[in-house]
Amino acid sequence: VKAALAIAAATAFAGSAAADPCTGVSSAGRFALCFDPGNRLSITAGSDGFGATLALRHEIHFDDEPDLVWRLEHTLLDATHAGIENRFSGSLYRAHFIRHARDGHIVIPVGRPKKVFLPFDIGAFAEVGRVTWSDDSAARLGIVNVAGLVDLARAHSFRGRLAIGPSARWAVDLEQMRALGDHHVSAFTTGMISLHGESSNGRLVGDLRTEGGMVWHTGRGWEAEVTGEATLERIMLAINDRPIALSLGVRYASETDEAMARVGARIVLAQRRDPRVSLQ
């Protein structure tokens, strides 16, 4: 039982006799030092309530073009409920798709097609079915939110993203069953910045996503708006090699002039083991 419940304090790994950078060794056995934050089922508990999320990410490679890789990051059923308060935010599906190639280019198909080179990767952000409600505001359904992105980081892995691009979204206030309220539309009149960084061992992860520009509302017309959300997670310990992370976050929306900071913990229930970890 002791062995099964061996707790690997991630911050204390330096003192262990590590077999390799991602596998720690102690008298009780081997334990993971590296984690894959993009493939996990986790629950959260914090100052903003309780939640759960399923994250998946994978790459698509091509045998005949080794320099090209599609990196797909999916987040499904990401939801948080405040618990004692009537406040909820959730998203049915959210994804980043990045096409990483050693040579970015534009093809101009006039006459014999021409190829003009560009110093960035391209991709997209997509979010479907975002729902929010609280006592202070009507429920809002984000039907779709998309952005075309250029990734200036051109990282060789999931660990880095510095992407910007025009974004569009359509959301609607829900007043009662089948009765829709105000619509909120950005027809690529907003821009998005999407940053992601994680340490090579996956124990420190940071994200920033912000959108700003002109949004049209059925009731109020065009308005300038900014929304932003930043999170920072640091794995503090692991139980049975399933990490528990300290999570810090801040969110701001100019439409409601609401800024919210949160602190909490993320507990990973199931995960894909980092392939660099060798527990055998």
Place this chain on the structure above:
Amino acid sequence: MSRPSRAALAAIGIGVSASSAVADEFPIMDHSRPVHCMKDTRGDMWRIQCDHAAKVCLYAASEELDSTGERAKPLERVRDCDPMPIARAKLEEDGYQFLPGRADAPWGWTRDERGRVFQINFDLKRRLYFGVGYTPQKVLDNLDDPFQNKRSSLDFGMLVLDFMTGEDTKNPTRHRLRFLEGEVHVEPFSAQLVVAHYDLSHRFIDPLLRITTFVGTPQRHDLTLDLGLWSEAGGLEIHPTPIGHSSIWKHAQAAITLDLWQSPRMDSFIRVRSGMGLEGQHTDGTGYRSAITETSAFEVDWVVDDEGFHNVRFEVVHELPRYFVPLIGGQKLAQRMRARLQYEAIVLAINDQPLTFKLAAGGEKRDDIFGVPDRWAFVMDAGLRFSLWAPPRPPSGPIRAAL
């Protein structure tokens, strides 16, 4: 021909002079025919493909060239090549001519003279897309000021996926899936959305009916009915009314299709369909009422060119919703008609992901929304769409067999 490329090709060490090159054009090697490899006197590898009927051999560096003409990195998307079985000198003795060319590229791709590969064939029926457009005002949606002319629109398709089953049989089936496809207009607001769409076309090789006529020489006339299915779930239309908005929730629709014409791969078709649907309309001020809707449509979907650059869609739809609760005017039966013609063309590709120009025109006439006049209203859209994925269109049968 650029200076670096000429220099690079002139530097070929296998003894072929650049002066023999065709000055302005580098033919590309045939991807369906064998390519051989040969090292030059400096040890650099070259790809060679010979046409023994014409006694012409094309040669190209086996690596991409940089802007100075130096070899930079291995070619992408090339096949392995076998060593050259016949010496160059022997071929030249036999009258073969060596010409500079471009290395072979797979179906749907090509190379420039530096060997850099890029996609030139796109399947817009397999993609994720989103776009922005400009939509001059439609009278139907702007009753107060029909000349208002300031609205923009966005459209999106989270997944467009066509695929074939039984492709190598005489009875293939084409499946078409769409998830979360729609468009939104602002000022004033209107929108339409379909959460899930699935339809299929099938090719029947055996005729449903064969009629033999015995007037004069007996003759056989086959009547083949290429029947298919069409379905949608989770549709939503939102239109402005004088007192707010009207939302039409198209819960589910199903129809039988009859293809009047199919292209060999069935990615282009002309068809009619007819079916039923269950929907509900919620209009501000009048509440919610459900209806069963009879739908008929004529559709054309045509990929004009083999490369997929030009795409045309046309549809005429007639819908008859029968409401369980009478409308404001007292009638239970309403009528909707709409027609739409859309042309979409690829303008350029960014990292092999196409940017398309969309031009559409349509009209609509309906009497199911309170306050909306029962007359034809016309609209035009022009915009750009960015698509992700859009791989090359699969080759047709004979080409696929050759590849």
